[in-house]
Amino acid sequence: MEVTHVEQRACIKIIVLRGRNKMECHSEFVEALGNNALPYRTVARWVRKFHLGRASTSDEQRSGRIWHVPSSSSSGMKTDNRNNKDRSRNSQQTYHHVNFLSAVLSFFCTMKAKLPCVLP
Numbered sequence: 783m784e785v786t787h788v789e790q791r792a793c794i795k796i797i798v799l800r801g802r803n804k805m806e807c808h809s810e811f812v813e814a815l816g817n818n819a820l821p822y823r824t825v826a827r828w829v830r831k832f833h834l835g836r837a838s839t840s841d842e843q844r845s846g847r848i849w850h851v852p853s854s855s856s857s858g859m860k861t862d863n864r865n866n867k868d869r870s871r872n873s874q875q876t877y878h879h880v881n882f883l884s885a886v887l888s889f890f891c892t893m894k895a896k897l898p899c900v901l902p
Contacts, residue, residue: 790820791839794828804829 785793790811797807804826811819820828 785815785818787820788839788841790815791828794825795832795839798829798832 793811794807797810802810804822807829808819808822808825811825819825
């Protein structure tokens with residue numbers, strides 16, 4: 783049986799109300815759910831939130847860029863995926879260019895130190 787994240791959070795809330803700490807809470811989850819349990823850091827974060835007075839177990843709404851735009855046409859999604867791939871490729875290229883320029887700069891600094899009369 784699969785237990786959703788929201789259901790696990792509800793269990794965390796109940797365990798916190800019983801006075802247990804984050805380690806005891808996570809141990810119970812691992813015992814009951816095995817590999818499907820939330821990670822320790824996530825359990826610890828939710829235990830802290832409930833100790834601080836949070837009542838809701840649902841996700842809070844976050845602002846930011848919407849990654850999925852509901853659309854009836856599949857061509858819009860293909861364009862979005864292509865844009866994401868281009869963005870990823872551009873960031874990888876930038877990373878490689880920065881590394882290359884760093885290596886070139888390091889080489890010239892080394893050469894200038896060794897041969898001050900050659901390079902101004």
